[in-house]
């Protein structure tokens with residue numbers, strides 16, 4: 001049986017009539033950049049996140065960059081984030097001129113270890129960017145407490161966690177600002193690049209909107225320099241249709257994750273842990289394979305037609321791109337260890353019970369513990 005890692009084709013086939021119609025409408029209205037279709041999505045997504053403002057931007061990386069700039073962060077500042085994430089998180093920090101400061105992970109959740117944040121704070125620290133990795137909320141309450149005590153801003157990197165919930169609060173509504181990616185493979189994906197910054201703070205929303213649009217206050221009146229990072233009308237129209245289905249898709253992802261947990265429980269690998277009072281949305285389903293069996297397991301699954309991935313094989317501070325920070329692998333022991341043991345199994349809403357069962361059966365062929 002061939003099982004892809006994600007199946008965007010199946011999702012399009014299910015929504016084809018609606019999506020095709022929406023794309024033609026955008027073209028008929030020549031509403032290519034921003035415009036009514038992007039605005040309609042921004043309003044709907046703000047409601048979805050339970051915040052007042054949503055600013056559609058070009059992609060998730062720009063969303064983080066723009067949020068940082070809106071908060072006035074730049075050269076001479078330090079921003080704390082987590083060692084295990086996609087490079088976009090730390091890249092956006094560096095893009096502002098600020099210095100990225102990494103914190104090791106909690107080995108159970110793979111999210112930022114909140115116990116280790118305090119020791120990284122200096123008089124230059126301006127913000128913390130927790131990442132809700134794999135769709136599991138970071139432990140926000142202790143982060144908010146540390147931030148408040150030290151006068152720091154909190155920007156949620158919610159690129160993998162659309163619709164996740166932390167203690168009855170929707171992800172995106174917890175920090176000062178939050179950033180989303182609508183890269184096609186994300187839980188809510190466009191048909192190209194797109195992203196958003198959300199916030200309850202009007203001043204920050206206005207600032208983010210200006211920064212994303214050349215610092216404009218009107219057509220040729222630029223109060224500041226910004227960037228060109230706006231949401232396309234076609235992406236807004238597609239996202240607005242898909243947003244209606246997102247709660248149902250998240251439910252299916254959760255159901256699939258629990259099926260995996262059940263089928264895999266006797267095979268010696270470590271299945272994901274959900275912290276108390278959260279609803280994770282399983283952007284990825286990540287298991288841990290000890291005893292150096294990961295390569296063997298991936299090769300076996302590949303031979304059986306099952307795609308897998310690693311998120312991420314090299315932890316951020318260990319990347320060549322961050323050699324200039326002079327870190328040793330022993331500085332981030334848990335992230336470094338996890339990066340050699342984690343493997344992501346196929347996860348998407350349309351994944352069937354039979355497929356999950358089949359994957360589990362093939363995993364059971366390998367003696368892991």
Ligand SMILES: *Cc1c(COP(=O)(O)O)cnc(C)c1O
Nearest residue numbers: 059060061086088089159181183
């Ligand atoms: C995808 C992703 C981003 C960046 O989003 P793009 O839209 O690809 O620029 C940022 N952070 C995390 C954790 C991501 O997974």
